[in-house]
Amino acid sequence: xxxxxxxxxxxxxxxxxxxxxxxxxxxxxxxxxxxxxxxxxxxxxxxxxxxxxxxxxxxxxxxxxxxxxxxxxxxxxxxxxxxxxxxxxxxxxxxxxxxxxxxxxxxxxxxxxxxxxxxxxxxxxxxxxxxxxxxxxxxxxxxxxxxxxxxxxxxxxxxxxxxxxxxxxxxxxxxxxxxxxxxxxxxxxxxxxxxxxxxxxxxxxxxxxxxxxxxxxxxxxxxxxxxxxxxxxxxxxxxxxxxxxxxxxxxxxxxxxxxxxxxxxxxxxxxxxxxxxxxxxxxxxxxxxxxxxxx
Amino acid sequence: xxxxxxxxxxxxxxxxxxxxxxxxxxxxxxxxxxxxxxxxxxxxxxxxxxxxxxxxxxxxxxxxxxxxxxxxxxxxxxxxxxxxxxxxxxxxxxxxxxxxxxxxxxxxxxxxxxxxxxxxxxxxxxxxxxxxxxxxxxxxxxxxxxxxxxxxxxxxxxxxxxxxxxxxxxxxxxxxxxxxxxxxxxxxxxxxxxxxxxxxxxxxxxxxxxxxxxxxxxxxxxxxxxxxxxxxxxxxxxxxxxxxxxxxxxxxxxxxxxxxxxxxxxxxxxxxxxxxxxxxxxxxxxxxxxxxxxxxxxxxxxxxxxxxxxxxxxxxxxxxxxxxx
Numbered sequence: 001x002x003x004x005x006x007x008x009x010x011x012x013x014x015x016x017x018x019x020x021x022x023x024x025x026x027x028x029x030x031x032x033x034x035x036x037x038x039x040x041x042x043x044x045x046x047x048x049x050x051x052x053x054x055x056x057x058x059x060x061x062x063x064x065x066x067x068x069x070x071x072x073x074x075x076x077x078x079x080x081x082x083x084x085x086x087x088x089x090x091x092x093x094x095x096x097x098x099x100x101x102x103x104x105x106x107x108x109x110x111x112x113x114x115x116x117x118x119x120x121x122x123x124x125x126x127x128x129x130x131x132x133x134x135x136x137x138x139x140x141x142x143x144x145x146x147x148x149x150x151x152x153x154x155x156x157x158x159x160x161x162x163x164x165x166x167x168x169x170x171x172x173x174x175x176x177x178x179x180x181x182x183x184x185x186x187x188x189x190x191x192x193x194x195x196x197x198x199x200x201x202x203x204x205x206x207x208x209x210x211x212x213x214x215x216x217x218x219x220x221x222x223x224x225x226x227x228x229x230x231x232x233x234x235x236x237x238x239x240x241x242x243x244x245x246x247x248x249x250x251x252x253x254x255x256x257x258x259x260x261x262x263x264x265x266x267x268x269x270x271x272x273x274x275x276x277x278x279x280x281x282x283x284x285x286x287x288x289x290x291x292x293x294x295x
Numbered sequence: 296x297x298x299x300x301x302x303x304x305x306x307x308x309x310x311x312x313x314x315x316x317x318x319x320x321x322x323x324x325x326x327x328x329x330x331x332x333x334x335x336x337x338x339x340x341x342x343x344x345x346x347x348x349x350x351x352x353x354x355x356x357x358x359x360x361x362x363x364x365x366x367x368x369x370x371x372x373x374x375x376x377x378x379x380x381x382x383x384x385x386x387x388x389x390x391x392x393x394x395x396x397x398x399x400x401x402x403x404x405x406x407x408x409x410x411x412x413x414x415x416x417x418x419x420x421x422x423x424x425x426x427x428x429x430x431x432x433x434x435x436x437x438x439x440x441x442x443x444x445x446x447x448x449x450x451x452x453x454x455x456x457x458x459x460x461x462x463x464x465x466x467x468x469x470x471x472x473x474x475x476x477x478x479x480x481x482x483x484x485x486x487x488x489x490x491x492x493x494x495x496x497x498x499x500x501x502x503x504x505x506x507x508x509x510x511x512x513x514x515x516x517x518x519x520x521x522x523x524x525x526x527x528x529x530x531x532x533x534x535x536x537x538x539x540x541x542x543x544x545x546x547x548x549x550x551x552x553x554x555x556x557x558x559x560x561x562x563x564x565x566x567x568x569x570x571x572x573x574x575x576x577x578x579x580x581x582x583x584x585x586x587x588x589x590x591x592x593x594x595x596x597x598x599x600x601x602x603x604x605x606x607x608x609x610x611x612x613x614x615x616x617x618x619x620x
Binding site: 011013014015017018019021022025026029030033283284285286287288289290 | 314315316350351352353354475478479480481482485486513514515516517520540541
């Protein structure tokens with residue numbers, strides 16, 4: 001046993017100074033080009049959103065960061081405590097918006113039907129989890145109007161590739177500074193930035209029910225999954241090459257399927273091509289161009 | 296032979312252009328030209344598409360300028376007493392759009408280089424929006440030595456720096472909008488793109504025994520961040536100056552022009568170049584690719600212009616297994 005807070009596969013190690021520099025300028029540019037000064041970040045207590053809060057605070061100062069804590073009644077109190085630690089460490093503003101009434105108001109609770117009606121229930125964990133993620137998105141976008149701030153995305157590359165995200169839920173954002181970092185790289189950068197050790201060390205969880213962890217649910221460990229995705233996608237390794245690298249062919253096949261199956265979550269929905277110029281097809285402008293900024 | 300000791304002061308304008316904001320970028324260029332003049336620069340080099348920003352897509356047509364555009368004439372007027380390389384979207388009379396870099400000297404637009412190699416792979420999509428240039432010229436300059444200009448991807452093709460040097464350039468200038476990527480810690484400077492560029496520029500300087508001036512932009516367009524790291528490399532391949540990564544700034548570097556002569560006398564690579572050999576072999580390869588000559592590397596019964604022959608007759612399909620081959 002070593003005392004390293006996490007396992008960092010050698011091939012995934014990044015130069016964290018360069019990453020901080022690039023990401024800070026990226027955040028400043030996104031805001032400047034959009035005509036915003038403030039940001040809104042949903043803090044779960046996990047490492048991804050904690051890292052994003054640290055990156056935003058470093059880029060533009062904590063006074064321009066507003067953290068929103070959005071626990072559900074089943075969320076772990078420890079998660080909320082960790083989120084509060086981040087708020088205190090950064091000195092940013094924060095608020096608490098419990099989403100229990102929103103989720104239960106739809107699905108119902110304690111035998112009382114919600115807006116979805118009696119025939120909607122009992123809802124699976126998947127439905128409840130997705131709905132909670134979309135309620136958080138709705139809260140963040142509402143707070144973004146109140147705070148005149150852009151919603152900063154907190155999804156990492158690993159979960160985006162395998163589709164461990166909720167479409168129009170946690171994946172919704174104005175821009176994402178960590179979406180090209182694997183979970184292992186998120187951890188490396190988090191350590192470099194001084195994200196509290198307890199947050200770096202704890203098992204990642206969607207926090208939908210007590211004791212849930214990403215790695216138990218997916219049947220993988222992040223270092224192995226990250227390495228697999230890196231070699232398969234970034235380094236374009238064939239089946240045979242993956243075996244030569246020591247990966248289990250069955251796991252490679254399973255991950256391939258997850259990645260392909262999540263393609264729809266990573267792309268803008270297709271529009272039926274009818275007119276002469278169609279957004280995203282043959283009407284192609286940068287998101288941020290003269291006239292696009294809020295005035 | 297008595298040789299004059301001549302120094303040249305080169306200003307690298309490592310800026311972050313504003314995407315699509317032509318007027319603001321023109322203003323910035325004029326201000327930096329004035330500043331460079333005050334700092335005693337002879338030559339000012341701005342990055343690729345410094346007047347427009349890089350990730351233009353359909354904006355390209357909206358920021359394009361013809362060579363007779365009054366805004367270019369106005370910009371040229373700002374180069375009195377200076378030489379400057381400035382890059383913009385050029386629209387020809389027949390309405391093709393080019394990524395162009397102009398050599399402005401003492402109030403005049405003296406020469407325009409149109410980007411020859413338009414990357415359309417990976418994160419690049421240039422052929423969709425731009426036409427490729429068709430000619431390459433080293434040009435004489437008021438600075439003394441001949442100047443050769445390439446734009447970004449142009450210098451990822453071996454022939455280009457060589458052609459410029461053979462055509463009389465002693466200062467090779469590359470203006471770039473190079474997006475930084477591959478942040479692996481194993482890279483010399485923490486950035487794969489930078490490692491590649493730094494290797495290439497040193498190699499070109501040494502192989503062409505010329506100065507290489509590299510001006511790369513900084514800032515962010517959409518998802519991509521440009522890494523800067525502009526450089527001036529001596530004809531020996533040694534870096535004389537390396538600008539910081541990601542910082543905006545104008546960096547003035549002094550070079551000694553006689554270094555070219557010293558290097559070329561001591562290492563006469565250009566003297567020994569075999570142009571007729573290259574032309575002969577290239578002519579042969581072109582003819583073979585066009586199916587007008589026999590390709591000794593092709594299958595014996597391959598159709599003219601092809602390197603593989605289809606399988607003939609009844610064949611048993613071998614079991615090649617799954618996956619890409």
